[in-house]
Amino acid sequence: MSIDYSEKIPNNVDLAGDRKLQRALESWQPNFLNWWKTMGPAVPTQDVYLRTAVDVGKEGWAQFGHVAMEEYRWGVFLAERGDDRRIAFGEQKGEPAWQQVPGEYRADLQRLIVIQGDTEPASVEQQRRLGETAPSLYDLRNLFQVNVEEGRHLWAMVYLLHAYFGRNGREEAEALLHRNSGDLDSPRILGAFNEETPDWLSFFMFTYFTDRDGKYQLGTLKESAFDPLSRTCEFMLKEEAHHMFVGTTGVDRVVARTAELMREHDTEDIAPHGGVPLDVIQKYINFHYSVSLDLFGSEKSTNAANYFTAGLKGRWQEERRRDDHVLTDDAASVDVVRDGVLTTDEVPALLALNHDLRNEYVKDCHSGLKRWNRVLEKAGVDRTLTLPHVGFNRHVGLFADHHITPAGELVGADAWEAKKDRWLPSEADKTHVRSLMRPVYEPGKIAGWIAPPTNGINGQPFDYEYVHLA
Template sequence: MESSIRSESIPNNVNLDSAPGLVRAMSHWQSRFKEWWLERGPSAFQSHQVYLRTAVSVEPDGWARYEHVRMPEYRWGIFLAPSVRDRTIGFGDMQGQPVWQEPPEEHRESLRWLIAMQGDAEPASVEQQRLLGSTCPSLYDLRNLLQVNVEEARHLWGMSYLLLRYFGAEGWNAAEELLDRSSGDVERPRVLDAFNAPVEDWLHFFMYTAFTDRVGKVQLQAAAESAFDPLARTARFMATEEAHHLFVGETGVGRVLQRTVELMKNSPNGSARELGGIDLPVIQKYLNLWYSLTMDLFGAEVSRKAGAVFANGVKGRPKEAMFEDHDERGRSLRVESWDTAANAFRYQDVPVRSAMNEVLRGLFTLDCRSVVERWNKVLASQGLQERLQLPSRRFNRQQGLLSSGHFALDGTPVSAEEWARRRSEWLPTEDDRAAVRNVQARAVLAPGEMANWIAPPPRGIHGKPLDFAYVRVET
């Protein structure tokens, strides 16, 4: 019984075979995971061979192996980045002390919560994207979608392993709940609202992977600083895979922009939509939507819990070494809120520890600005004067200290009436969504062919040509 889950079927570097109790727990969880994958994973192409990158170890020769494989046979595994000898806690009240190999009793609840929250996001994205294969713009893009899906599922494995290995019965329940919840489900939705929003077309998908997965990057980099070493090592390896998801999103939007410009130039009226493309204002609206949705993923601007998590060494900041002060006892950060009664902004100086969510939100914003600058270089290279803009952090907030107000794209306060009147200027309308769905109505499954609404990438995957059969769809 136990041999059924040995390293031959689950690649791992955690010496899984030496823990019979864990083997039994992982065996049960694995069977439930397979049911989840077939029920709520990609809705098509499960029987097709896909050119996937598979990690079989964390070593350079085993981290990324490429081969055609059917997704249900993908070798999901458990990988922790190599340990750092004599690693010490790099921030908070226990700075300089040895990191933990087991969760301290006084921090078990915070650690379990953090791991479960990260774990909940991984299957959610797979569920949100499960129908996209039926409208893929090319086999190249279909393969990238499915690669993102299997890696998000592997990240679910990583978080579930930590829950099952280190947190007893409570960890078991938390790992089970990761498979019980479902994106958009009325009774058991995913924990965070952004992971219940439908990803109903490929422009949604590219914006999602550009912005929402970038939140994942920030959060994984913060978790990689944790004093709980197994979590830190797991997050470091996950962040390595997450880079591909960001690449898919950023280059995907860039290719949509490239094709939009080409169609605008060929249209007598300068309209990409007239020639089967996506108009630039619609792309801007999708950007506004997903950037504002992801703003809320960082949590409350002022949070005692976030401060305690930092102080106790549970979670740090991305690349903590680049900060001058790793203690953050005395400094403060100015935080703004909206006073609806006074119709005015209020400002308060908050200890940096309590404003840690806002610190991460700021780092995310800087990263996103760089992404938009790179997209604008595509427009500039084609001689267009138009530019994409990142909305204000106040725009379309549903959580936190700004959620009670209404703000224009530049952050200017507007009345509820003006918001209702101008919302269609700023966020995708049903007509916009229908137009995008219309140009994406047909899947392009011939090797080397590309849908009309998106430009081809400059190169293929892993040195393969663009007309390579990245998904073998022939019967």
């Protein structure tokens, strides 16, 4: 399914065959471009070495080249349609997947699409000014690549709203451009997408932890009985992988440079030497991990149960699960606090689906910690980075009313207040990290707080001119 770039809106869904839909999306397009101009990347460029999707197949689906940012061709791309796709879970398991929205599920499906769609432009808004302090042209290019793909993921959800949800869908598509990250009057829907991304360490943590949440949310929607949503999310996951790569390798490189400075100066206090101390890196991990865990919602959720039973939203890798995919007779354990003690409750498996998804995410997050600790070990640094307890710093779910330390100890409010600056970035920590953020725009050069990458983009060297600034 190659993508037609001859159209005003590149697509592989035959927009030209539905003139009403094509006109509706073409009327939305100028509003999107105006949003991009006002809320997108703030650094002016001539062109950027970007990856552009040209096909949705497994091989050869993208091409690379210098593209003027304002001329990037956003569009609508769905993965190939299966010949006889069947619903894999819930009450209608085994029945044909839906090509249209069943009336009884219209409101719930629209809500799921709106929430997913709202996260995409939010991250662009959060990262708007990061280019002004990019540590290298390589990193600046990666930021822009993430941004343009988040813009296309917004297009993916807007297409579904326009194509399948009538006037209400069109109104919701407009609202996606009217909410803005951190806006006091009209903020983004989910809390993590109203947080600041004021520095590049935060950006790397965001793309590692919060984009990884996006991977798992898209993975559950890829299982949906609503086939156009499934196919949309399947293709989005291809692009999402690069965002997590940016985060994983970004933190790799910060840790590597920190270790190098520790050896060079024989001290853990490398802040005076222009580095990010390991304790500060750990605090940033603690914050971004805990904020991202909140995105999974409450550990016990009737909404998640209803979505699953109806076939709207499955589990991560649903078809690999070895159960009946209906779960009406199954049970699961969830984490709770009872009588001042951390313990578990057994609940119906349908109510624990958010908890199940969160567990998959937590296992995945540990892979990054192993990488970063191997970097430290290889450098001869006898320290390790860790993930905090899942109840730490939580504002959503069963832990929201409790204070739990990174080690998993339940403490009172006074003890929490006394020690929270040891566990979360303090104002002094944030000020120091911001002080390191100085732009380096010369090809082959890099800021002193981060190591250069092992490899460049698409076989190009690190000193390639990835971005031509205006």
